[in-house]
Amino acid sequence: DVEMLSAIVAAAIHDFDHPGKTNGYMVATKHRRARHHNDLHVLENHSLRHGLELLDSSGMLVPLSTDARVAVRKLIISMVIATDMTEHFKVKSEFKQKITREAVETEGMDLRMDHKLVILEMAIKVADIGHTTLFEQEHSQWVKRLQEEFFLQGDKEREKRMLVSPLCDRNIKRGGPASGENQIGFFDVICVPMYQEFTSVFPSCISLLTQLQKNYTFWINEAEPNKSQIMEIHVFNVDDHNYEEEIHSRRSSVVTNLSRVTR
Numbered sequence: 001d002v003e004m005l006s007a008i009v010a011a012a013i014h015d016f017d018h019p020g021k022t023n024g025y026m027v028a029t030k031h032r033r034a035r036h037h038n039d040l041h042v043l044e045n046h047s048l049r050h051g052l053e054l055l056d057s058s059g060m061l062v063p064l065s066t067d068a069r070v071a072v073r074k075l076i077i078s079m080v081i082a083t084d085m086t087e088h089f090k091v092k093s094e095f096k097q098k099i100t101r102e103a104v105e106t107e108g109m110d111l112r113m114d115h116k117l118v119i120l121e122m123a124i125k126v127a128d129i130g131h132t133t134l135f136e137q138e139h140s141q142w143v144k145r146l147q148e149e150f151f152l153q154g155d156k157e158r159e160k161r162m163l164v165s166p167l168c169d170r171n172i173k174r175g176g177p178a179s180g181e182n183q184i185g186f187f188d189v190i191c192v193p194m195y196q197e198f199t200s201v202f203p204s205c206i207s208l209l210t211q212l213q214k215n216y217t218f219w220i221n222e223a224e225p226n227k228s229q230i231m232e233i234h235v236f237n238v239d240d241h242n243y244e245e246e247i248h249s250r251r252s253s254v255v256t257n258l259s260r261v262t263r
Contacts, residue, residue: 180223
């Protein structure tokens with residue numbers, strides 16, 4: 001199965017040789033990887049380059065037809081690039097516009113290839129932030145690991161006398177990803193809308209959304225002593241697949257920070 005093979009390989013290689021820095025950092029420091037990939041999807045293209053070279057040298061694709069090998073390569077590239085957060089709203093919008101539960105249930109594997117690609121891109125994105133649907137303890141541990149990675153980048157930026165990226169300054173109280181205030185923004189802008197769209201088409205995955213809600217509540221409680229910094233809290237309903245409320249005061253800030261951190 002071309003799609004299954006592509007999905008497995010893309011998932012396996014999408015963060016290969018990740019340096020623990022953002023694309024924005026690689027570009028700003030004129031890193032050789034950024035120069036090599038013309039500042040575009042730097043980390044994703046680096047992982048793709050080496051992952052596809054390994055795939056070619058392994059001989060795994062030899063039994064496939066030429067058309068199938070071309071399809072596998074195209075799918076892998078598209079899926080890995082989709083994990084770049086600068087592609088988030090584009091992928092989510094295409095999924096919402098093109099994919100319906102009815103079409104998936106009636107057409108199955110007979111879906112058009114471009115629609116299969118949109119589903120695979122959305123699926124790898126759902127998996128890429130899958131820690132948000134782990135049990136609370138495991139999820140919070142991953143967030144703390146992410147925060148330390150961000151802080152180490154901020155340390156490097158300060159050392160180089162650069163502007164410290166958003167969420168990367170360990171000297172700002174509750175300024176990292178592990179603060180409830182910032183996690184609520186991340187859930188509001190990225191996680192909740194994406195998982196609701198995905199589970200509306202694939203209802204068998206509803207348990208992911210249920211756990212996401214529990215983790216969302218965890219961060220609300222964690223932020224409670226600092227709730228004066230939170231302009232609005234929206235406790236969503238897992239059955240409400242029309243969650244598109246704009247939380248203007250926080251959402252605009254989070255989107256701005258995301259664009260600066262992940263570009």
